[in-house]
Amino acid sequence: MIKSPPLPIEIKISTVVAISAILHSADPLAIDAALRQMTGGSSDFFDDDFAVIDISAIAGDVGSIDWRALVDLLRRYRLNAVAVRGAPATLVDTIRAHGLALDDGSSGVRPPSEPAPVVVVAAPAPVPAPAPAAAPVAAPAPLATMVVDTPVRAGQRIYARGCDLIVTATVNNGAEVIADGSIHIYAALHGRALAGASGDPSARIFALTMAPELVSIAGVYRTFDEGFPADLARQPNQVRLVGDRIDILPLTPAPRA
Incomplete structure (x- = not known):
């Protein structure tokens, strides 16, 4: 069978995590001094991260911001400003x-009364070196996991960088949970869940109940504009990637006839 040539462009869900640079002053000298103190002069404190400049706290002084100077200043500290x-x-x-x-x-512009989204980034914790032993025994390194025990509210974004994510409370509509590994939700999933964000097609999404807005595995996504499948509602489910198709399967076996 002859395969069709790939399209010139392919659109997938991509996870981009940005650092929030929250300004409490519009003075570039003050910002420079604060960044220098924060980084301790280290040239690799930031790693060319994307940055969102938050000016909510200086609403009365935003007219004095020199945007070009501010962007250049952040770039000197390896922060790439992409949004405000x-x-x-x-x-x-x-x-x-x-x-x-x-x-x-x-x-557009966020209304002043609307809270800014919260970005929580977790990296795997370093594994301490084992104590010396007369006969060392090889053992697999423990997998890092990020655990969230509170509800994820609308407008919040939780990102577990380089690890799995466990959420023990509801993920509400308008919320987004992201993990480079798998996502386990021991409650209801109503918002968006993106597993395998760094490209791992073996990642999965598990939830006790599902009515999500969107699920994604390794950039392949599925939305539910017409509602979540009724035969899978109100029961534990898993989401996995099969080829280029998102499958949703119940975690409980079907009852015997």
């Missing part, structure tokens, strides 16, 4: 003119 959060409508054109996006989830 908490901007008033009067600054939208100025911000876009400097090549920055507006972080509000809809390419």
Whole structure:
């Protein structure tokens, strides 16, 4: 069978985690001094991370921001500014003119009363070296896991970098949970869940009940605009990737006739 040539462009869900640079001053000298103290002069404190500039805390002083100088300053510390959060409508054109996006989830301006999304990033904890032994025994290194014990609210984003994610409370509509490994939700999943975010197709998503807005494994996604399948509702399910297809399967065996 002759395979069709690939399309010139392919669209998949991609997970991009950005550092929030929350400004409490518009003075570039003060910002520079704070970053220098924070990094201790280390040139690799940041690793070319994306940064969202949050100006919500200096609403009365945003007109004095020198955007080009601010972007260049962050770049010197290996922070790549990509967006601005908490901007008033009067600054939208100025911000876009400097090549920055507006972080509000809809390419507009976040209302002042709406909370900014929370990004929680976890990296695997270092495994301590084992104590010397007369006869060392090889043992597999423990897998790192991030555990969240509180509900994930609308507008929040939880990202477990380099590990699995366990959530013991509800993931609400408008919330997003992301993991480079698998995602285990010991409650209801109503928001978005993206497992295998770094490209692992063997990652899975587990939940006690599911009514998600979107699920994704290794960038392949499935939405539920017409509702979650009724035959899978109100029971434990798993989401896995089979080829380029997202499958949803019950975790409990079907009852015998």
